[in-house]
Amino acid sequence: MAAAGSAVGLGNIWRFPYLAGMNGGAAFVLVYILIVAVIGYPVMIAELSLGRRSQLNALGTFRKLAGGPWVAAGWLSVVIPFFILSFYGVVAGWTIKYTIMSFGSLMSDAAAGKAGDLFGAFIGNWQSVVFYQALFMLITIVIVAMGIEKGIEASCKFMMPLLYLILFVLIVRALTLPGGSAGLDFYLKPDFSKLTGKVILDALGQAFFSLSLGMGIMITYGSYLNKEENLPSSAALICLIDSSVAFFAGFAIFPGVFAMGLQPAQGPGLAFITCPAVFAQIPGGMFFSALFFILFFLAGLTSAISLLEVCTSYIIDELKWNRTKATWVVGLLITAVGIPSAMSLGGHIPTIRLFGADMGFMDVVEQVANNIGLPLVGIFVAVFAGWFWSNDAKMEITNNGTVSFGLWTPWLWICRVVAPLAIGLVLWSAL
Numbered sequence: 001m002a003a004a005g006s007a008v009g010l011g012n013i014w015r016f017p018y019l020a021g022m023n024g025g026a027a028f029v030l031v032y033i034l035i036v037a038v039i040g041y042p043v044m045i046a047e048l049s050l051g052r053r054s055q056l057n058a059l060g061t062f063r064k065l066a067g068g069p070w071v072a073a074g075w076l077s078v079v080i081p082f083f084i085l086s087f088y089g090v091v092a093g094w095t096i097k098y099t100i101m102s103f104g105s106l107m108s109d110a111a112a113g114k115a116g117d118l119f120g121a122f123i124g125n126w127q128s129v130v131f132y133q134a135l136f137m138l139i140t141i142v143i144v145a146m147g148i149e150k151g152i153e154a155s156c157k158f159m160m161p162l163l164y165l166i167l168f169v170l171i172v173r174a175l176t177l178p179g180g181s182a183g184l185d186f187y188l189k190p191d192f193s194k195l196t197g198k199v200i201l202d203a204l205g206q207a208f209f210s211l212s213l214g215m216g217i218m219i220t221y222g223s224y225l226n227k228e229e230n231l232p233s234s235a236a237l238i239c240l241i242d243s244s245v246a247f248f249a250g251f252a253i254f255p256g257v258f259a260m261g262l263q264p265a266q267g268p269g270l271a272f273i274t275c276p277a278v279f280a281q282i283p284g285g286m287f288f289s290a291l292f293f294i295l296f297f298l299a300g301l302t303s304a305i306s307l308l309e310v311c312t313s314y315i316i317d318e319l320k321w322n323r324t325k326a327t328w329v330v331g332l333l334i335t336a337v338g339i340p341s342a343m344s345l346g347g348h349i350p351t352i353r354l355f356g357a358d359m360g361f362m363d364v365v366e367q368v369a370n371n372i373g374l375p376l377v378g379i380f381v382a383v384f385a386g387w388f389w390s391n392d393a394k395m396e397i398t399n400n401g402t403v404s405f406g407l408w409t410p411w412l413w414i415c416r417v418v419a420p421l422a423i424g425l426v427l428w429s430a431l
């Protein structure tokens with residue numbers, strides 16, 4: 001459940017719907033589900049079993065079990081969370097701003113059709129975006145520096161069901177809005193002419209990001225699992241919970257988008273524009289909106305804590321710094337690296353050309369870290385587990401032969417051939 005808690009974050013409610021919207025809707029959703037089942041699930045099993053065997057963090061795991069060039073995967077899985085947290089903090093900062101705005105004129109403005117203008121004005125004011133990013137990062141740093149993240153995570157486990165409940169209210173309202181069914185068509189009826197290499201690449205990167213794969217997180221969680229735990233069913237549960245939250249978020253958003261005459265392909269602002277617009281159509285919308293953004297904030301906070309913890313614990317282990325110093329130095333560095341991301345959304349810094357498009361700085365960091373970095377670590381994990389570690393993997397996955405794993409042969413060949421080949425091809429074609 002803790003691993004599922006790490007997996008569920010901004011990625012499910014903010015990033016999944018916005019990518020689905022930009023990539024043509026249902027075709028993206030279908031490819032995403034396929035990738036989670038065929039690549040995400042086997043890689044999740046591999047990461048959990050590596051961690052449970054080594055009883056160490058990601059870098060330690062690659063050093064102890066693999067050594068040699070494999071240690072590069074361990075390095076990557078420390079560097080990538082650094083960059084991911086840099087933009088994650090920006091978006092999480094928006095949830096603070098929106099919580100505060102919920103108590104102000106957000107509902108009346110949204111009811112007047114101004115939710116989009118409001119968002120545009122907010123991200124256009126980069127000082128304000130950086131302020132909320134810094135505030136969010138400060139909260140994260142203080143928690144990690146004090147070493148109290150376990151307490152926060154435990155309490156969030158009780159609050160997450162509340163988030164699903166509000167999501168459910170949002171879904172019911174969105175689905176009953178006149179004109180909402182066009183959103184369902186967009187979300188559920190695939191138009192395969194929309195399927196391009198870039199759509200598949202986005203789905204692949206999002207699958208790794210959302211499942212918290214390729215960052216050493218699941219290796220670390222694997223090291224906490226006891227030896228009786230059934231790894232394939234734990235991995236299945238994590239994938240199922242994470243994907244269903246993302247899938248449901250789409251049901252809350254797309255009917256709303258079409259009923260309100262909004263654009264599905266508008267990008268990162270999608271959830272922040274659509275959700276208030278739908279809440280404004282509910283009696284007591286202010287209450288629901290405030291509660292929703294508070295819970296959204298907490299979902300982001302728990303994920304940010306684990307991202308910062310990966311970087312911090314690495315510094316503590318390697319450089320022997322104390323926790324306070326390590327956390328503050330790394331946390332402030334990440335915040336600084338996030339500032340250009342915060343500024344790029346309002347167009348305050350020049351765009352960069354990548355994948356044949358002009359992108360803002362935040363887009364670039366997001367795409368390089370999620371679409372290239374994470375799948376690359378995924379290849380390392382799959383190839384290592386499938387070709388060089390399969391005897392130990394079999395012992396670990398079957399708890400030394402005491403539980404059966406009917407999917408052993410498919411798992412092995414997915415790790416050996418299918419996953420590396422598929423990921424390699426997608427990266428190759430997109431690059």
Ligand code: PHE
Pocket residue numbers: 006007008009010011012209210211212213215217303304306307
């Ligand atoms: N999976 C989280 C999300 O979807 C992001 C995350 C990645 C959190 C890695 C922790 C570690 O928001």
